[in-house]
Amino acid sequence: MNLFNKTLLLALCLPTILVTTLQAKPMTSVKNTTIRDENPKKQQSTLILPYAFSSDSMGTTIGVGGMMKGYGQDQLLLGSTAFGSFDSAVGLFLGMWDYRPSWSQRLFFGAQGMVGHYPRQRGYSAPFFEEGQTRPGSNDSDKDAYIEEKGYDNWTDFRLEYVLPLGSGQDRGMVTYKLKNGLLQSTPVGGEAWNPMENGITTLLLRQYNRYRSFDTDQGELEATTHPVQLAVSYDNTDFPTNPSMGSSQYLSVTHDFGWLESPDDWTFIEFEASKYFSLGPSEYARQRIIALNFWTGDAPSWEETTNADGITTVSNRPPFYEGASLGGFYRMRGFPQDRFNDRSVIYTTAEYRYTLDWNPLGNISWLRFLQSDWMQLVGFVEGGRVANEYDLSELFQDWNVDAGVGLRCLFAGSVARLDVAVSDEGTNMWVMFGQPF
Numbered sequence: 001m002n003l004f005n006k007t008l009l010l011a012l013c014l015p016t017i018l019v020t021t022l023q024a025k026p027m028t029s030v031k032n033t034t035i036r037d038e039n040p041k042k043q044q045s046t047l048i049l050p051y052a053f054s055s056d057s058m059g060t061t062i063g064v065g066g067m068m069k070g071y072g073q074d075q076l077l078l079g080s081t082a083f084g085s086f087d088s089a090v091g092l093f094l095g096m097w098d099y100r101p102s103w104s105q106r107l108f109f110g111a112q113g114m115v116g117h118y119p120r121q122r123g124y125s126a127p128f129f130e131e132g133q134t135r136p137g138s139n140d141s142d143k144d145a146y147i148e149e150k151g152y153d154n155w156t157d158f159r160l161e162y163v164l165p166l167g168s169g170q171d172r173g174m175v176t177y178k179l180k181n182g183l184l185q186s187t188p189v190g191g192e193a194w195n196p197m198e199n200g201i202t203t204l205l206l207r208q209y210n211r212y213r214s215f216d217t218d219q220g221e222l223e224a225t226t227h228p229v230q231l232a233v234s235y236d237n238t239d240f241p242t243n244p245s246m247g248s249s250q251y252l253s254v255t256h257d258f259g260w261l262e263s264p265d266d267w268t269f270i271e272f273e274a275s276k277y278f279s280l281g282p283s284e285y286a287r288q289r290i291i292a293l294n295f296w297t298g299d300a301p302s303w304e305e306t307t308n309a310d311g312i313t314t315v316s317n318r319p320p321f322y323e324g325a326s327l328g329g330f331y332r333m334r335g336f337p338q339d340r341f342n343d344r345s346v347i348y349t350t351a352e353y354r355y356t357l358d359w360n361p362l363g364n365i366s367w368l369r370f371l372q373s374d375w376m377q378l379v380g381f382v383e384g385g386r387v388a389n390e391y392d393l394s395e396l397f398q399d400w401n402v403d404a405g406v407g408l409r410c411l412f413a414g415s416v417a418r419l420d421v422a423v424s425d426e427g428t429n430m431w432v433m434f435g436q437p438f
Helices: 008-013 015-019 366-371
Strands: 032-036 045-055 059-069 077-085 090-099 107-123 128-130 147-163 175-180 201-217 220-226 229-238 247-257 267-279 286-299 304-307 312-316 325-327 341-343 345-357 373-388 401-412 415-424 427-434
Touching: 107 201, 325 345, 325 373, 341 345, 341 373, 366 373, 373 415
Parallel strands: 032 175
Antiparallel strands: 045 059, 059 077, 077 090, 090 107, 107 147, 128 312, 147 201, 201 220, 201 229, 229 247, 247 267, 267 286, 286 345, 304 312, 325 341, 345 373, 373 401, 401 415, 415 427
């Protein structure tokens, strides 16, 4: 089980807490305000909650988290959490999303950061390996080929996003969505014909992030540090990006680490992601039925492998094992541990069936109304993909790893919280996170 097994409480309470173990999926978002028909005048919200959970990675943990949204600017979100465990785990997270400078209608800034120490960190990686040995983390590697030691995981993430004056963003950088029972009532800004000049929102992203991970082993402390810069463009042509029911989205990015500071390598990673959504309409017991498809691929052209006279192969100019072509965890290949597979190149695809129930018990419980629950969604999904040490389609499309799972997702005050359980030939994993996986 991952860090958040046995933590359904978190999914029902505080989305901000759920981002504390790793950085969010590095994509842009449509900048928006959400007006609920059930509470049309209140745009500001504040929430402070204590929490507790037990996990294999951290032991029994207690903490407190808080969030503020809509203060100063309708779209602005502030969040933080602090926790500690009886097994020497400690962490502090602070975040700000979608701050818009007063002198711009299209530029948005976000910053998040965390410091944390964990008693059992896992890494599927090795900087060198002997000839004939399967490299840990590769597609055919042994599931037990990892290190697990105490150590730090500290990171910061800074983003500038600029909404281009194209399509539905011609006149404004922000979109207003009006919801009733959690479903879109206002006119969709996307979902029609694919044409960035006429429909949807196109956004540029400039991101600089930093991450330091350490493993305190018997042979000394192992470190994995990176300081890359990312440039990306996204086109979102969906009706409601928080929970799309029709349309599509595309994302293209280049990430490069110049070998700054403690970064051991100079590396580049190029990736492309596309999603497509089909609405099947309501049914007797469902408000909404959606088929969601996703495809992702990427390559690190800077990757180099050299073998010396003793048959020892060294990999250089590669992203850290938790960056680049990595599968397993919260978003991709959920039936496997976090960053279970990592290599130079990757290909991945998934299909989800999202069934939004007409029945919403959380919305009818008086003492839980502060959560502003609008719906519950049942999800079934399948995933497949693999990593490889070169971008060769004939290799990338064979010997896939696969998994399947189910999920429970809820819309709280216009934001999705999800609980996914996935099964693979390496076991069962439970993930709790904020937002749809795509």
